[in-house]
Amino acid sequence: MTKRTIVQFIFIVIFIAACKGNSQQHNPATTRGKEYPVLSVTPRDTLLSIPYVAHLQAGRNIEIHSRTEGLLDKIYIKEGQQVRKGQLLFKMNDSELRIELNKAAAAYKSAVADAKVAQVETERVQVLVDKKVITKTELDLVTAKYRALLAKADVALADKNAVQQRISYTNITAPFDGIVDRIPLKEGSLITTASLLTTISDISTVFAYFNISENEYFQTLLNGNNAQQITSISLVLPDGTSYPHNGVLESAESEIDERTGNIAYKARFGNPEKMLRHGASGKLLITRPLQNVILLPQKTVFEIQDKNYVFVVDQGNIARMKHIRVDQRLADYYVVSGGLSANDRIVYEGIQTIREGDRISPKG
Known part of the structure; x- marks a missing residue:
């Protein structure tokens, strides 16, 4: 064998070895593959806590206005004070x-006196008519005059009562037990019926108002997740602490807001310690039970063109992309409503480095 033939033979052997190695490198069926942690899909029961932004309102919150005009003589309360129903x-x-009342009282007494005189005159004429001294026409005239004076007395009494009622309006009392808000006016201010004196809030019961989307509203109706299926309604305060009392779901509004596509609900909370105040905010957590659902960690799911996928490992340890339907998010998990079956093996970590059809070595 010549030297040239030997060199050519060596090049052929090296080329065949390189081709074989390259073929083995890219053929997942002939390689063991990189290790990736996997998990098995197992349906289970769980609790779903959905957070909502909530705005708190007192059970009763009203503005206090005067029902008459005049000067504000005295303020008997302070801002933030707890008041009782009927308190001044x-x-x-x-x-x-008071001057008008005196005038009205005098007018009433005068009208009563005039009516008394007419009554005496009517009785006198009645005697004369009975004796046939005068005709009955005279009696009819004095009787009509008496009745007219009685009516004037009634009008005078109504005027007097009206003034007394207006005087009672000068004493402004609390309509219910509550807490006084800011008092914008001071003693000596000129008050009209439009003047805001203060606001009183009854915070023994507080409502937490929150909105849900139109889609979620109809899903709730279709799934039958009504108030009876709610495990708990809790409130997280702005500082991150949990309010110690659970709430009760109240009925929804009758209309969906056409601007936002949301519908408002409210939850009622007892407030015995007066911790919650009108106008505050918080986070509402509504917990519902979920039966026989599949939960996947969020890091196992990736998105392509608004669709969610996972890598499912088949019996040959080949990673295959599979479309799944995500229903809701629960903490760091997705609630999967379709696309997977029990005991499917899902790649748990490292999905960014896997391609469709890669052979892997399942771990865990």
Whole structure:
């Protein structure tokens, strides 16, 4: 064998070995593959806690206005004070009304006196008519006059009562037990019926208002997840602490907001310690039970063109992309409603380095 023939033979052997090695490198069927942790899909029962942004409102919250005009004489309360139903809050100046009351009382007494005189005259004429001294027409006239004066007395009494009622409006009292808000006006201020004196909030019961989407609302109806299926309704305060009392779900509003596509619900919370205040905010956690659902860690799922996929490992340890349907998010997990079966093996970590059809070595 010549030297040239030997060199050619060596090059052929090296080329065949290189081709064989390259073929083995890219053929997943002939390589063991890189190790990746996997998990088996197992349906189970769990609790789903869905967070909502909530705005708190007092069970009763009303503005206090005066029902009459005048000067604000006295303020008997302080901002933030707890008041009782019927407690005197403000006193308006009633000196002018007292003068009107005196006039109305005098007018009433005068009208009563005139009616008394007419009554005596009617009785006198009645005697004369009975004796046939005068005709019955005279009796009819004095009787009509008497009745007219009685009506005037009734009008005068109504005027007097009206002034007394207006005087009672100068004493402004609390309509219910509650807490006083800011008092914008001071003693001596000129008050009209439009003037805001303060606001009182009854916070013994507090409502947490929150919105859910139109889609979630109809899903709730279709799935039958009504108030009876709710395990608990809890409130997380702005500082991250949990409110110690659970809430009760109240009925929804009758209309869906066409601007936002949301519908409002509210949850009722007892507030015995007066911890919650009107106008505060928080996070509402509504917990519902889920039966026989598949939960996947979020890091096992990747998204392509708004669709969710996972890598499922088949019997030959080949990774295959599979589309799944995600229903809801639960903490660091997805609630999967379709696309997977029990005992499917899912690649748990490292999905960014896997391609469709790669052979892997399952771990765990």
